[in-house]
Amino acid sequence: xxxxxxIRAGAEAxxxxxxxxxIVEGEASADVVHSSDRVLAxxxxxxxxxxxxxxxxxxHVTSVRELGEGQASMLVELLRAxxxxxxxxxxxxxxxxxxxxxxADAGQSVPHLHFHLLGGRRMRxxxx
Ligand code: AMP
Ligand code: ZN
Numbered sequence: 460x461x462x463x464x465x466i467r468a469g470a471e472a473x474x475x476x477x478x479x480x481x482i483v484e485g486e487a488s489a490d491v492v493h494s495s496d497r498v499l500a501x502x503x504x505x506x507x508x509x510x511x512x513x514x515x516x517x518x519h520v521t522s523v524r525e526l527g528e529g530q531a532s533m534l535v536e537l538l539r540a541x542x543x544x545x546x547x548x549x550x551x552x553x554x555x556x557x558x559x560x561x562x563a564d565a566g567q568s569v570p571h572l573h574f575h576l577l578g579g580r581r582m583r584x585x586x587x
Contacts, residue, residue, distance in 0.1 A: 479571035483517045492547075497533045498540050500576075509579025510548045510555070514541055520572040522561045541576050550578030558586070 481487035482501065489501035492512055503511040514537050520526060526534065538557075545555045555578030560567040566587075 477571050479515050480519050493540050498537045508577040510550050512576040514574045521570050522572050524561055556582050
């Protein structure tokens with residue numbers, strides 16, 4: 460099993476190359492719709508619905524698989540930001556979806572934890 464130090468070193472090494480860390484650091488542009496100490500939200504560049512926003516922790520975490528107890532309050536903050544944004548985007552009454560992909564089979568393409576907030580159209584279930 461990898462030590463906490465080795466996991467942290469891996470996250471640090473990734474930080475310089477992770478596209479969402481670059482957005483957090485202000486080194487890549489994004490259409491930011493919400494920012495707090497620990498959470499950032501910005502519009503997806505390839506929207507799959509009229510409203511498609513990504514919510515991420517500012518700290519690099521690869522996916523929910525890597526979340527630790529210390530990140531519980533960040534996760535609550537992120538979920539509350541999603542609720543706030545759904546209201547602000549006018550999709551609260553008709554409904555919306557919050558989804559996170561973990562790993563290859565789910566189609567995760569960016570290795571930085573993100574939740575997709577989708578709304579503004581009727582969704583199908585089960586997804587793809
Ligand atoms: P996933 O496939 O779940 O990893 O989702 C990654 C999402 O990030 C996709 O919907 C992409 O369109 C989106 N995406 C990738 N790069 C950027 C970027 N620089 N700014 C905004 N959205 C992005
Ligand atoms: Zn990152």
